[in-house]
Structures are given as structure tokens and as C-alpha cells.
Amino acid sequence: MGGSPRFRFRTPMTSPDTLTIADRVFHSRLLVGTGKYRDFSQTREAIEASGAEIVTVAIRRTNIGQNPGEPNLLDFLSPDRYTILPNTAGCYTAEDAVRTLRLARELLDGHNLVKLEVLGDSGNLFPNMPETLAAARTLVADGFQVMVYCSDDPIQCRMLEDIGVAAVMPLASLIGSGMGIVNPWNLRLIIDQARVPVLVDAGVGTASDAAIAMELGCDAILMNTAIAGARDPIRMARAMRLGVEAGREAYLAGRIKRKYYDADPSSPTEGLLPSTRAA
Numbered sequence: 001m002g003g004s005p006r007f008r009f010r011t012p013m014t015s016p017d018t019l020t021i022a023d024r025v026f027h028s029r030l031l032v033g034t035g036k037y038r039d040f041s042q043t044r045e046a047i048e049a050s051g052a053e054i055v056t057v058a059i060r061r062t063n064i065g066q067n068p069g070e071p072n073l074l075d076f077l078s079p080d081r082y083t084i085l086p087n088t089a090g091c092y093t094a095e096d097a098v099r100t101l102r103l104a105r106e107l108l109d110g111h112n113l114v115k116l117e118v119l120g121d122s123g124n125l126f127p128n129m130p131e132t133l134a135a136a137r138t139l140v141a142d143g144f145q146v147m148v149y150c151s152d153d154p155i156q157c158r159m160l161e162d163i164g165v166a167a168v169m170p171l172a173s174l175i176g177s178g179m180g181i182v183n184p185w186n187l188r189l190i191i192d193q194a195r196v197p198v199l200v201d202a203g204v205g206t207a208s209d210a211a212i213a214m215e216l217g218c219d220a221i222l223m224n225t226a227i228a229g230a231r232d233p234i235r236m237a238r239a240m241r242l243g244v245e246a247g248r249e250a251y252l253a254g255r256i257k258r259k260y261y262d263a264d265p266s267s268p269t270e271g272l273l274p275s276t277r278a279a
């Protein structure tokens with residue numbers, strides 16, 4: 001374990017490696033979105049291939065019962081099988097976000113685990129952190145278990161924890177950009193101080209990005225575009241599942257220490273035959 005960068009293991013190595021968010025236990029560390037697929041049938045196929053147990057739904061954009069007569073996502077993804085995570089994608093004020101999640105709670109019979117995002121700019125989709133903090137305070141006080149999309153700022157994440165959120169979800173890079181993790185150092189700072197699960201949300205482009213995030217010590221990853229926008233979403237969903245699993249295993253195993261100026265032979269150096277090289 002000497003080469004491991006840090007030791008914030010929430011689960012003993014001898015116990016099942018489960019993910020706990022609020023009072024809920026999950027076995028998959030990959031959370032997936034439901035937007036941008038060709039249709040609900042492809043959505044279902046990709047999510048099945050991903051192995052995800054939590055699926056997030058944009059309440060302002062996806063019908064889960066608020067639009068009678070239209071196709072209902074819940075006919076394809078049953079709440080009996082998946083934990084539905086309503087989100088506030090498309091909200092730009094705390095008031096709109098709170099109203100949206102209260103509607104979701106009614107539609108889902110009192111379900112209170114939600115994803116909060118309050119955007120600040122329609123171009124880069126960065127979070128508006130003052131509005132996000134205000135919405136988080138209201139929702140926590142109202143009995144919601146709030147997972148929060150936020151900037152990769154350790155101070156803002158600590159403020160969200162102090163409010164009482166269930167998880168912080170810093171972006172790795174811009175939503176839908178596929179740029180991967182552009183600032184691993186900030187993520188490490190957030191992870192090292194966190195008392196709640198830390199999930200990368202936004203920016204993952206391929207399975208290696210997912211593995212790197214997990215190797216850093218993130219508890220889980222949420223993604224949508226990286227799967228739905230792939231040439232073959234079903235195959236990419238399987239790849240992301242394997243990337244998350246591999247990254248988590250590598251993190252728990254503990255990587256060797258980096259040696260920038262020295263090599264270390266992997267084979268024994270004792271008991272070697274005498275060299276025949278000329279002096």
C-alpha cells in the first residue's frame with residue numbers, strides 16, 4: 001500500500017465494496033442520464049448494458065407522468081428496478097429548481113433523492129453557485145436528500161456539505177464536452193476533505209476518463225452524453241461500466257509510487273549468473 005496516494009477508504013477491504021448515498025446502498029458506481037438517445041428503447045438498452053442502478057431524469061425535458069398522452073420514460077425504466085434521480089437541468093434560478101423538484105416528488109410518490117443543478121450560463125453550462133447554495137438550503141430544510149452538481153471548488157463543496165447535502169458532484173469539464181478531467185488537483189482536494197460521496201458529473205468522454213476519475217478516489221461517476229452520443233451507445237455503456245470498475249479496483253489496490261529518475265527491476269536481483277561481459 002506504500003504507493004497509494006491517500007487512504008480515505010469508506011469500506012474495509014474485506015467487506016462488499018458498496019456505494020452509500022444518504023441512506024441508500026448501491027453496488028454500481030456508474031450513474032447514467034436518460035437524455036439524447038434515439039428513443040426510449042435505446043435508452044433502456046444502454047442503461048441495462050451500463051449496469052447502473054441510478055438513472056437521472058431531467059424533469060423539465062422528460063415525461064415521467066406530467067404530460068399525459070405522451071410516451072412515459074417510466075414505462076421503459078421501472079422505478080421498481082432503478083432508482084430514479086430527478087434533476088433540474090435547464091433551471092437558472094434557485095426558485096425554479098426548488099419548484100421542479102417539488103413537482104418531481106409529487107410525480108414519484110414522495111421520492112426525495114434528487115439531483116440539483118442551477119446553471120449560470122446557457123453557453124458553458126457552468127453552475128451558478130450562489131443560486132445552487134440557496135436552492136440546496138431550501139431543499140435540505142424541506143426533507144430532500146440532495147446530490148449537487150457544482151464547480152470543482154473545494155470551498156464551495158465544503159459549504160454544500162455544511163448545508164447537509166447527500167453528495168457533491170463537481171464537474172470534470174464542461175457538460176457534454178468529452179474533455180475528460182481537466183483539473184485533477186482540484187478533484188483531489190475535494191475528495192480529501194469530503195465527508196459525503198464525491199461524484200464526477202460532466203465532461204467524461206470515454207472509458208479511460210472514467211477509470212482516471214475512479215483512480216483519483218471519486219466514489220462514483222454520472223454521465224450521459226459520453227454514452228448517448230457515442231457511435232454505438234450500447235457498446236460504450238459496457239465500456240464505461242468496465243472503466244469504472246477497473247478504476248475503482250486500481251484505487252483500492254493502491255498504485256506503486258512514481259519514480260521519475262530511478263528504475264526498479266521487476267525480476268530478482270540476487271543469485272544471478274556471473275556476467276560474461278568484458279570489463
